[in-house]
Amino acid sequence: MLDEGLCCRAWAMKGVLLLVSSVGILLPSVGSCPKKCLCHPSSNSVDCSGQGLSKIPPDLPPWTVTLLLQDNQIHWLPALAFHSVSLLTTLNLSNNSLSNLAAEAFYGLPHLQVLNITQNSLLSIESSFAHALPGLRELDLSSNSLSSLPTSLGRPWKNLTVFAMQQNHLLHLDRELLEAMPKVRLVLLKDNPWKCDCHLLGLKLWLERFIFEGGETDGAICRLPEPWKGKDLLSIPHELYQPCPLPSQDLAPSLVQQPSATQQDAQKSPENSSGQQDPLECETKPKPKPTNLRHAVATVVITGVVCGIVCLMMLAAAIYGCTYAAITAQYQGRPLAPTRKSEKIGSKEPMELMDTSPA
Template sequence: KILDLSNNSLSSLAPGAFQKLRYLQVLNLTRNMIHYIENKTFSFLPHLKELDLSSNSIIRLPETFGNSTGNITLLSVKHNKLQKMERVLLESLPNLKVVLFKDNPWQCNCNVFGLKLWLESFLYRGGISDGIICSAPGIRKGKDLLTVPYELFGACPLRTAHFHLHHHSSEHRSSLKHPHHSEHGENSRSNCEPKPKPRPVSLRHAIATVVITGVVCGIVCLMMLAAAVYGCAYAAITAKYHREHLAPVREHGTPEEKEPFDSSLA
């Protein structure tokens, strides 16, 4: 159930090295000289729960450890030479509870954006981790990957950035079926390339709001203009009426005003 291979100067592991150890639960490979782990190295270990790969010289991890490694609860890759880690590998370990990343030269660029998203989700679900400290680029050296703003990954290729919106299971399955093709694609797109920013969906609502507001304001202005024209016309008609009908009366006087004058002469 427990196999301790630490301090043995191992430089590589054959894919079928552990094929007969079906009841193995704890595998310790610390303090060796392992440079990389091949795909499915730990296949046929359905009961494996703890895998310690720390203190080696590992520069690359595969997209999967094996067909039956879903029961791993602890994974340690600290004190290695890892610059990135595939999110697909971590997602193939659904029962993972503890993962240790300490002391690796992590490159905090587009290649670790998926790892950042996975780690946030992992910690939210109650997982335990010692965090990822950036070694490069220089402006992010010494910073925790979780504190790097999402905006700094805005220029990453859509293949990496799409994890922020949706997880496409079809692409996931395709990468598992064609690991060599996926690995070649990663190398060809290792650098971040500027991409045009997509038009926000909310912009359409903003434009509609502006149009509706403009129409309403136009109607109100027309009503105010009509009221002003009506008021001016009414004032003009009233003034004309006063000039035509009241002015003569004021000049000659009314019958009531003249009658007392005539009676006094009589």
């Protein structure tokens, strides 16, 4: 009986050892940790920061919820760059060399809530950015080279609460983009070369309503034009903003009817000759009337003057004619009486002759 008990215990120990060894063999294949990274299964986080990486590690554990990739040398994100870690909620890509993002770089991350891409060299972002990240709550794009943002995201960013765009090259920011973030409560805009002209009036009006409703912002400090340099956008009165001109509507007739004159004007303009024309430039002077309109006005004026002169000449001729007719009638009427007397005298002369004639 004792030998049988010992045998059972021995077989049980062998089974436990076999189970442990099999689990040890299977675990690396299921949740292996990339080289140069530190994996923390207890917090579902992977730390690959400061390792000189030039691309996203291909063998990230599928259970990863927090991925730290800051302080590396990643310069490009291909499409579906994070498809193997679809459970991500936090992604830090700050202080890399990112200059471009593929249109579908963040596709496959429906649970991502925090995205940090600060201190990179991004030049633009796609309008489909919101489609890939519907659950995003915090977006930090500070310290990049963004000179413009898409006018529309295509769909509302319903969950976004923090939107940071500090230290970029933004001159203008479309109001429609901000209105696609109904839940945003913190907007950071400082250290951009804001051009406080008519094109920034929409941002001013949106910020005023945003602050009134309890939102927080660090303000947009104007760098251009010179009179508003260093002043907060919100401190400039509304009355100083004029509606932006619509050159496409005003100049369309002249472009169709007189293309040669338009081309000459375009060649003479300093913006076209230097090649640095600002498409968002707000005109401070009133726009000249189109050439065809000026010609029409001149024609009307000249025609009116000529018609007036002709009318005056006709009036003078009528007055002269009437006066001449009156004078002529007056002088023609005077010699009528003597002729009648002469006729009477003439009628008497034959009688006298008859009396003096011999019987």
